[in-house]
Amino acid sequence: MMEYKSKLLNNAVQQMATLPGIGQKTALRLVLYLLNQSSDDVSRFSDAFKLLKENIDFCSSCYNITDSTICQICSNIKRNKEIICVVQDIRDVMAIESTGQYFGLYHVLGGIISPMDGIGPEDLRIKELIERVKTENIKELIFGLSATMEGDTTNFYIYRKLQDQDIKLSLISRGIGVGNQLEYIDELTLGSSIVNRADYEINFS
Amino acid sequence: MMEYKSKLLNNAVQQMATLPGIGQKTALRLVLYLLNQSSDDVSRFSDAFKLLKENIDFCSSCYNITDSTICQICSNIKRNKEIICVVQDIRDVMAIESTGQYFGLYHVLGGIISPMDGIGPEDLRIKELIERVKTENIKELIFGLSATMEGDTTNFYIYRKLQDQDIKLSLISRGIGVGNQLEYIDELTLGSSIVNRADYEINFS
Numbered sequence: 484m485m486e487y488k489s490k491l492l493n494n495a496v497q498q499m500a501t502l503p504g505i506g507q508k509t510a511l512r513l514v515l516y517l518l519n520q521s522s523d524d525v526s527r528f529s530d531a532f533k534l535l536k537e538n539i540d541f542c543s544s545c546y547n548i549t550d551s552t553i554c555q556i557c558s559n560i561k562r563n564k565e566i567i568c569v570v571q572d573i574r575d576v577m578a579i580e581s582t583g584q585y586f587g588l589y590h591v592l593g594g595i596i597s598p599m600d601g602i603g604p605e606d607l608r609i610k611e612l613i614e615r616v617k618t619e620n621i622k623e624l625i626f627g628l629s630a631t632m633e634g635d636t637t638n639f640y641i642y643r644k645l646q647d648q649d650i651k652l653s654l655i656s657r658g659i660g661v662g663n664q665l666e667y668i669d670e671l672t673l674g675s676s677i678v679n680r681a682d683y684e685i686n687f688s
Numbered sequence: 689m690m691e692y693k694s695k696l697l698n699n700a701v702q703q704m705a706t707l708p709g710i711g712q713k714t715a716l717r718l719v720l721y722l723l724n725q726s727s728d729d730v731s732r733f734s735d736a737f738k739l740l741k742e743n744i745d746f747c748s749s750c751y752n753i754t755d756s757t758i759c760q761i762c763s764n765i766k767r768n769k770e771i772i773c774v775v776q777d778i779r780d781v782m783a784i785e786s787t788g789q790y791f792g793l794y795h796v797l798g799g800i801i802s803p804m805d806g807i808g809p810e811d812l813r814i815k816e817l818i819e820r821v822k823t824e825n826i827k828e829l830i831f832g833l834s835a836t837m838e839g840d841t842t843n844f845y846i847y848r849k850l851q852d853q854d855i856k857l858s859l860i861s862r863g864i865g866v867g868n869q870l871e872y873i874d875e876l877t878l879g880s881s882i883v884n885r886a887d888y889e890i891n892f893s
Contacts, residue, residue, distance in 0.1 A: 489755055491740045498736035501729075502718050508871075513707050515778060517737050518744065518753070524706075525741040529734040531703035532722050535696045536730040539723065548723070550694055573720060666713075 544615070546591040546608050547576050556580075556589060563587045565622040568655075568677075569612065569641065571595050571634075574666045575627060582674035587625070590615065595628055595637040604640055613644050623651040625680055629665045642683060652683035749820070751796040751813055752781050761785075761794060768792045770827040773860075773882075774817065774846065776800050776839075779871045780832060787879035792830070795820065800833055800842040809845055818849050828856040830885055834870045847888065857888035 492514065499510035517525055541547070542554035545567075549555065556562060556576075566587030570576055576589050592607045616624065624645070628634035642652060656676040665673070697719065704715035722730055746752070747759035750772075754760065761767060761781075771792030775781055781794050797812045820826065829850070833839035847857060861884040870878070 489744060489753055491744050491755065492753060495736040495740040498733045501733065503721050504714075505718075509709075511779060511782075513710075514737070514740065516708050518741060520741075522741055525737055528703045528706065529738040531700040532719070532730055533734040535700040535719065536723060536725075536727055539694060539696050548694055548697060550696065574716060577716075 541591075545589045546593060546611070547589055548573055561586070565620060566625065567612075567615065567621055567623075568625040568627045570627045571629060571665070578666055578668070578670075578673060579627065579677065582670045582677065584674035585677050587623075592628075592637070595631075595633045596640055597633045597636075604637075607637075609637075609641060609644070612641065616645060616648055616650060621650060623653060625677070626652070626654045626683060627665070627677075631664070638683070653680045654683045655680050746796075750794045751798060751816070752794055753778055766791070770825060771830065772817075772820065772826055772828075773830040773832045775832045776834065776870070783871055783873070783875075783878060784832065784882065787875045787882065789879035790882050792828075797833075797842070800836075800838045801845055802838045812842075814842075814846060814849070817846065821850060821853055821855060826855060828858060830882070831857070831859045831888060832870070832882075836869070843888070858885040859888045860885050 495514045495517075496507065496510045499505060499513050500507055502510075505513070517528065520528075539548050539550065540552065542549045542557055543552055544557045545554060547554040547556060563586050567590050568579065568585060568587055569590050569592060570579070571592055571594060573591060576591060579585050579589075590608070590612045592609065592612070594602050594607050596602060596604055596607070615621065624641075626634075626638045626641070628637055638654070645652065655673075668676075700719045700722075701712065701715045704710060704718050705712055707715075710718070722733065725733075744753050744755065745757065747754045747762055748757055749762045750759060752759040752761060768791050772795050773784065773790060773792055774795050774797060775784070776797055776799060778796060781796060784790050784794075795813070795817045797814065797817070799807050799812050801807060801809055801812065821829065829846075831839075831843045831846070833842055843859070850857065860878075861881040873881075
């Protein structure tokens with residue numbers, strides 16, 4: 484960790500470097516860039532994140548972000564309330580929404596099961612998902628997680644919890660490359676993988 | 689430009705994307721990362737940049753950053769006040785300081801002459817440098833700019849302005865690869881290039 488003569492600079496660089504993927508050298512470059520902007524610009528920059536954190540909430544039903552209690556997707560009467568697409572995080576909701584191909588609801592897990600990172604089922608909103616399936620009139624659950632081992636593990640865990648429920652389980656079609664992360668898929672591929680979703684089948688081969 | 693349902697999110701992402709090298713997708717990833725941190729963490733993050741901008745100043749002599757009027761280098765009685773190393777920006781001061789090989793003063797130009805970017809001599813602190821050389825007891829000026837065409841142009845411009853002055857002009861030794869930017873040079877190379885600095889010679893070959 485590089486130390487700068489100025490405590491204020493030091494503090495700003497360390498804070499910038501808390502962001503994922505931003506190292507010390509990049510952090511310094513970004514902070515010096517900010518320092519060259521007007522006071523108003525720096526205020527606008529700083530306030531944006533505080534304002535967001537203080538005022539944004541998570542939908543009490545699907546855990547998408549929202550400015551009120553229920554998000555705009557859950558409260559939209561035009562959406563099909565009998566289908567839930569299970570996704571890892573908010574970016575996936577945005578990615579699927581931008582395809583314009585899906586009209587059901589979502590459930591944002593807040594991550595996927597990953598023992599390597601110490602993330603177990605209890606750290607995710609799986610209990611809340613099971614509760615939704617049992618109490619709401621859900622006919623189909625689409626697994627919209629990334630095509631990785633962790634995504635598959637999470638799908639399987641949820642499948643086991645819902646085995647006794649009368650519900651169709653499907654998987655967004657794996658036209659997307661195995662091992663790819665959902666957020667980097669182009670809209671066309673992602674749209675067609677939702678339309679052509681396959682039945683969820685457990686294959687112990 | 690992607691638009692998000694939440695105005696607050698939209699604003700935060702746009703602000704993050706004002707940083708150089710941060711695109712829309714990365715900005716969203718960073719903002720969602722912040723959103724997952726505690727309110728205290730987000731406050732600390734946000735406040736760091738405002739605090740820096742509001743309280744930091746530039747040294748009235750060398751234009752290095754400082755918490756007071758004169759920077760810690762200029763006010764250090766152990767530094768050799770007869771040598772000035774001319775650098776492009778504050779990062780270069782830090783880079784040279786971290787070699788522990790230089791004990792003179794600095795002069796931060798705030799950029800280099802670059803007609804392509806619309807940066808002329810009047811946009812830099814060259815007038816202030818000439819003034820320092822004429823009024824202070826400066827024996828040697830070390831050109832510590834990047835070994836690029838813009839760096840060479842700036843050296844030459846300053847050389848012309850100081851031609852009639854009784855002052856030694858030198859150049860940090862070009863052991864550093866031609867075309868390399870100063871800030872990415874390792875400390876050993878940079879240190880030795882300062883120690884082994886050569887006389888500044890104009891060569892119209």
